[in-house]
Amino acid sequence: MTQPPHDEQTTSSPEELREQVERTRAELGDTVEALAAKTDVKARAQDKAAELKEQAAAKAGKLKEQAGEQAGEMKAKAADLAHRAQDKLPDPLKDKAAHAADQARAGAAHAGQLWEDKAPEPVRHTTAQAAQLARDHRNLLLAAAGAAAVVTWLACRRSG
Numbered sequence: 552m553t554q555p556p557h558d559e560q561t562t563s564s565p566e567e568l569r570e571q572v573e574r575t576r577a578e579l580g581d582t583v584e585a586l587a588a589k590t591d592v593k594a595r596a597q598d599k600a601a602e603l604k605e606q607a608a609a610k611a612g613k614l615k616e617q618a619g620e621q622a623g624e625m626k627a628k629a630a631d632l633a634h635r636a637q638d639k640l641p642d643p644l645k646d647k648a649a650h651a652a653d654q655a656r657a658g659a660a661h662a663g664q665l666w667e668d669k670a671p672e673p674v675r676h677t678t679a680q681a682a683q684l685a686r687d688h689r690n691l692l693l694a695a696a697g698a699a700a701v702v703t704w705l706a707c708r709r710s711g
Contacts, residue, residue, distance in 0.1 A: 611701040615694060 563571070588594070637645070667675070685692060 607698075607702060607705060610705075611698045614701055615697045618697060 670678075
């Protein structure tokens with residue numbers, strides 16, 4: 552132990568010494584805990600991973616919101632452009648486009664009928680279930696795709 556400075560009183564009562572020892576023990580315990588926390592690499596890595604996960608979730612939510620807003624804007628612009636283009640088309644061309652659309656619908660209906668006629672029942676049933684499940688959970692699928700895109704973007708950004 553080090554000697555106290557000469558101007559400090561060196562005689563202490565036993566009670567004061569006990570209190571000083573207890574304070575020193577408490578400080579030493581806190582110091583050891585702090586050092587142990589700094590050397591616990593696994594815990595620090597888990598904390599950092601949780602922090603990054605929270606940041607990614609927040610960023611994904613923000614990007615999803617922005618994507619929704621931009622999609623609405625783009626949809627409105629596309630509809631406006633489509634109406635403008637349609638207004639500028641000559642009538643014979645409009646008639647040809649309508650006829651081509653009718654033929655495409657008929658072709659799709661024919662393909663659907665062929666599917667109904669040729670595909671085995673278990674395959675048709677499973678396909679119908681999968682399509683219904685996708686329709687029922689469209690928002691979840693879009694959110695998952697958005698989150699996957701964000702995670703991929705973050706991973707590419709980090710590695711690049």
